[in-house]
Amino acid sequence: MSFRSFAVAGAGGMGGEIVRALLGTGASVLVLSRSPSPDVTANAQSTASAMEALARSGRPAGDLDHAAAVDVKRALVDYTDEDALAQLLQDERIEVIISALRGGGFLAQDALARAGKRAGVQLFVPSEYGVPTIGRTTGTSVAIHLKTRIHQDTLKTLQLPFCIFFNGLWMEYWALILGLPNETNTAIVVGDGEMPVSTTARPDVAKFMAHVLTTLPKDQLLNRVFRIEGDRRTVNEVVSVLSKLTGIDIQKRHLDVESTKATALLPQNDPAQYVQWLAAEFAQGTGTVSFDAVTGRRDLPTDNALWPQWNPVRLEEGLPKKL
Numbered sequence: 001m002s003f004r005s006f007a008v009a010g011a012g013g014m015g016g017e018i019v020r021a022l023l024g025t026g027a028s029v030l031v032l033s034r035s036p037s038p039d040v041t042a043n044a045q046s047t048a049s050a051m052e053a054l055a056r057s058g059r060p061a062g063d064l065d066h067a068a069a070v071d072v073k074r075a076l077v078d079y080t081d082e083d084a085l086a087q088l089l090q091d092e093r094i095e096v097i098i099s100a101l102r103g104g105g106f107l108a109q110d111a112l113a114r115a116g117k118r119a120g121v122q123l124f125v126p127s128e129y130g131v132p133t134i135g136r137t138t139g140t141s142v143a144i145h146l147k148t149r150i151h152q153d154t155l156k157t158l159q160l161p162f163c164i165f166f167n168g169l170w171m172e173y174w175a176l177i178l179g180l181p182n183e184t185n186t187a188i189v190v191g192d193g194e195m196p197v198s199t200t201a202r203p204d205v206a207k208f209m210a211h212v213l214t215t216l217p218k219d220q221l222l223n224r225v226f227r228i229e230g231d232r233r234t235v236n237e238v239v240s241v242l243s244k245l246t247g248i249d250i251q252k253r254h255l256d257v258e259s260t261k262a263t264a265l266l267p268q269n270d271p272a273q274y275v276q277w278l279a280a281e282f283a284q285g286t287g288t289v290s291f292d293a294v295t296g297r298r299d300l301p302t303d304n305a306l307w308p309q310w311n312p313v314r315l316e317e318g319l320p321k322k323l
């Protein structure tokens with residue numbers, strides 16, 4: 001038997017995509033949000049291009065094609081009220097909690113997991129959706145440290161099974177990593193740009209998640225890690241494809257890996273740090289979903305073949321077409 005009843009916490013960019021994909025499978029979905037009427041399409045519709053969004057807010061928008069309006073059940077939640085959260089999850093007979101929280105929401109995942117455990121939830125999907133974090137306890141950015149903690153500490157202590165999805169960098173986020181757009185059309189490349197990086201479009205991540213979470217037998221999802229990618233390219237290749245798509249001759253400025261990483265790990269509270277850390281990770285060859293920090297292996301197989309009909313967009317289709 002597979003799972004049918006889901007709560008998705010955080011109606012942001014990823015959360016909105018997950019909700020749409022789950023509804024497409026016919027599953028029952030409850031959106032948890034701190035906002036009275038979150039619009040799960042708002043993030044994706046807010047700008048015409050990822051580049052414009054980046055310039056304005058530092059957060060790329062999604063693909064407009066995937067921003068179909070959805071009618072979904074919503075619940076207003078307060079992550080500091082665990083009793084109310086547990087009651088809600090129990091009343092709604094939630095089987096799976098999917099977290100798509102970010103920022104301060106990484107910390108709220110603890111209360112959500114505890115409430116889920118009390119409510120009899122069977123599976124918790126922590127907010128990951130990027131580079132592999134398992135075993136990343138030292139030398140990481142604050143965001144990665146918080147991500148690792150939920151599955152390595154909280155969920156294990158609670159004995160609440162988890163299911164994790166690693167997909168590399170979202171295609172929508174390449175401009176952010178490259179420091180584009182800027183006046184000179186110069187991409188910032190940490191290191192020589194020759195290391196491969198996994199990259200997947202956000203809607204494709206959500207579709208894969210919804211498919212496996214609603215079709216695989218429950219016992220095949222407990223404490224399972226999925227490694228998926230739409231494409232795997234070097235940073236230099238990404239810049240080249242972006243140049244072709246935009247018709248702009250994008251130049252490159254290379255930064256030293258060690259000093260970039262050292263700056264990224266300084267104790268500031270700056271979102272740019274995470275970007276710097278990621279770019280340095282890419283340069284060090286740990287930017288694919290095949291990386292495992294525990295063993296040091298960089299050749300773990302992907303799980304793409306698990307769903308042969310999954311047809312994720314390649315870089316040429318997933319990158320923005322204008323700067």
Ligand SMILES: NC(=O)c1ccc[n+]([C@@H]2O[C@H](COP(=O)([O-])OP(=O)(O)OC[C@H]3O[C@@H](n4cnc5c(N)ncnc54)[C@H](OP(=O)(O)O)[C@@H]3O)[C@@H](O)[C@H]2O)c1
Nearest residue numbers: 010011012013014033034101102104105127129130169170
């Ligand atoms: N692979 C990649 O390239 C990539 C890129 C970006 C993000 N990610 C990852 O994807 C996940 C989701 O990111 P996103 O970009 O979709 O995030 P987002 O659009 O910022 O949405 C996150 C949601 O978290 C909730 N939230 C924010 N602050 C919170 C707080 N203090 N307490 C409780 N809830 C809070 C908000 O939901 P409500 O307001 O509805 O409560 C918000 O809509 C994160 O794990 C992030 O690291 C991956």
